[in-house]
Amino acid sequence: MTGSADDVLFATEVVEELRAVHSEIAALQAKEVELMTLLYQVRRAEQLDLGVGELYAGEDAATEIGIALKVSQRSADGLIGLGLGLEHRYPHTREAFAAGRIDLSQVRAISDTLTNAPEDMLAELEPRLADYAEKAEPQRIRRTGRRWMLEADPEGQALRRKEAEAERFVSVRAADNGTAELEGVLTAHGGRTLYERLREMAVTECCGSDPRTMNQRRADALVALADGSGRLICQCGKADCPRLPTEPVPAPRKTLVQVGVSAETLAGLQDNPALLSGFGAIDADLARQLARLAKIELIPENPTAGMTSESAGKPSESAGEIFESAGRTSDAPGQSSTAERIYRPSARLTARVRALDGTCRAPGCQVPAADTDLDHQDRFDHHNPDTGGPTTESNLGARCRRHHRLKTLADNGANRWQITHHPDRVVEWRTPSGDSTTTTPEGTPFLFPSVPVPPVTAAGVPDVQPTGSLLDPGPLVNELMDLVQAYCTPSQRRAHRRARHNM
Numbered sequence: 246m247t248g249s250a251d252d253v254l255f256a257t258e259v260v261e262e263l264r265a266v267h268s269e270i271a272a273l274q275a276k277e278v279e280l281m282t283l284l285y286q287v288r289r290a291e292q293l294d295l296g297v298g299e300l301y302a303g304e305d306a307a308t309e310i311g312i313a314l315k316v317s318q319r320s321a322d323g324l325i326g327l328g329l330g331l332e333h334r335y336p337h338t339r340e341a342f343a344a345g346r347i348d349l350s351q352v353r354a355i356s357d358t359l360t361n362a363p364e365d366m367l368a369e370l371e372p373r374l375a376d377y378a379e380k381a382e383p384q385r386i387r388r389t390g391r392r393w394m395l396e397a398d399p400e401g402q403a404l405r406r407k408e409a410e411a412e413r414f415v416s417v418r419a420a421d422n423g424t425a426e427l428e429g430v431l432t433a434h435g436g437r438t439l440y441e442r443l444r445e446m447a448v449t450e451c452c453g454s455d456p457r458t459m460n461q462r463r464a465d466a467l468v469a470l471a472d473g474s475g476r477l478i479c480q481c482g483k484a485d486c487p488r489l490p491t492e493p494v495p496a497p498r499k500t501l502v503q504v505g506v507s508a509e510t511l512a513g514l515q516d517n518p519a520l521l522s523g524f525g526a527i528d529a530d531l532a533r534q535l536a537r538l539a540k541i542e543l544i545p546e547n548p549t550a551g552m553t554s555e556s557a558g559k560p561s562e563s564a565g566e567i568f569e570s571a572g573r574t575s576d577a578p579g580q581s582s583t584a585e586r587i588y589r590p591s592a593r594l595t596a597r598v599r600a601l602d603g604t605c606r607a608p609g610c611q612v613p614a615a616d617t618d619l620d621h622q623d624r625f626d627h628h629n630p631d632t633g634g635p636t637t638e639s640n641l642g643a644r645c646r647r648h649h650r651l652k653t654l655a656d657n658g659a660n661r662w663q664i665t666h667h668p669d670r671v672v673e674w675r676t677p678s679g680d681s682t683t684t685t686p687e688g689t690p691f692l693f694p695s696v697p698v699p700p701v702t703a704a705g706v707p708d709v710q711p712t713g714s715l716l717d718p719g720p721l722v723n724e725l726m727d728l729v730q731a732y733c734t735p736s737q738r739r740a741h742r743r744a745r746h747n748m
């Protein structure tokens with residue numbers, strides 16, 4: 246297709262305008278980063294004055310930004326870090342960014358590349374790289390920057406490598422649609438080792454009829470290494486598959502996950518969504534797959550379920566459970582008023598509060614409740630437990646370390662946050678600048694739909710794992726049946742529960 250001279254001219258104008266808009270956005274991004282950094286510095290100064298430690302002063306600025314802009318605290322953290330770098334280490338980059346000559350991705354490439362550069366090298370290379378960045382995309386900035394650093398100081402490279410290696414990490418976080426995202430920095434050798442092993446497993450442990458792509462096999466291989474089985478199992482489904490293991494494969498180890506799922510769904514009678522702690526809602530099939538590998542502990546949704554004949558007549562209302570596959574033991578159910586005056590909650594109450602809250606209760610925080618502290622919302626009084634906040638379900642909330650610190654500082658009047666607890670576990674977070682947001686619990690009982698979803702067969706969607714029998718028969722199935730069958734009496738349930746605790 247050939248365009249007329251007018252079309253060519255028009256397209257050229259469009260590109261020109263695009264360039265101008267991109268530059269404006271970049272300049273505004275620079276402004277945004279600068280303002281976030283400024284807020285951090287203001288909060289930090291305030292808190293240092295109030296005696297908050299160097300390590301943590303100002304850290305809640307990112308939470309405050311998250312509430313104000315509806316962005317993740319993680320992204321605010323990243324931009325504040327970048328802003329501090331621009332201010333203290335990368336003045337030329339900062340100037341080019343503010344003028345809209347380079348954009349955020351290019352700035353990140355410069356900052357990442359020069360992270361471990363010593364001051365004298367920085368003085369020479371940072372202006373050059375900032376110039377170069379105006380004509381190069383992020384990938385090329387990184388490559389060129391690394392080469393320049395190596396040329397400038399070949400001996401120092403070993404040292405910088407060690408420093409870079411010291412930053413190694415692996416993180417796993419929840420992503421969309423029940424997947425997880427893995428991110429990390431390894432040593433070059435470690436990275437090679439891992440990749441070679443995954444490739445080898447993907448190629449040698451599955452035959453040509455395995456339906457998975459190489460990408461999928463490598464991803465599954467990593468999990469197989471982590472779960473201790475160490476072996477991919479070919480999914481061609483043929484009994485005479487040439488790649489079937491010749492020696493017994495160790496059973497996958499049980500991981501610590503909390504899943505909230507209705508008994509009916511677990512038993513395959515319904516397909517209600519379930520809740521995976523830290524991930525949110527997952528589909529019924531995935532919940533059942535997890536259940537197959539799990540060591541299961543039942544925590545009834547309603548703590549008094551099974552205690553009254555009324556609830557026994559309405560089985561679906563008491564059918565939410567948490568199974569927790571690392572098998573924590575529970576102590577006896579029920580709270581006495583003595584327990585309310587003891588600071589540390591019982592294992593049973595801890596599990597219950599974590600099941601209710603699902604994740605850390607701070608806005609936008611994704612830390613799974615299993616990894617949180619249980620915080621007394623009204624402060625516990627160690628000197629006089631009768632007058633302070635009690636150790637009860639309604640007075641305990643899940644908070645990650647960082648947001649536990651935020652709450653403690655708020656209690657001490659050291660950061661001017663106001664955290665208010667409303668009925669039904671609604672928590673209101675008011676920032677020092679007056680923005681406010683409320684969070685509702687995301688635990689099992691709150692995400693369960695009350696309308697049953699009939700079982701569906703997902704035609705054309707191949708299962709990740711071959712579907713075997715749903716659950717091993719045994720006490721667990723008996724117990725599930727107790728929960729889903731209407732004729733089960735409360736005393737039968739109690740008897741079952743007693744029998745299980747005595748096992």
Ligand SMILES: [Zn+2]
Pocket residue numbers: 451452453454455479480481482483486487488
């Ligand atoms: Zn095969």
Ligand SMILES: [Zn+2]
Pocket residue numbers: 605606607610611612644645646647648
């Ligand atoms: Zn948190």
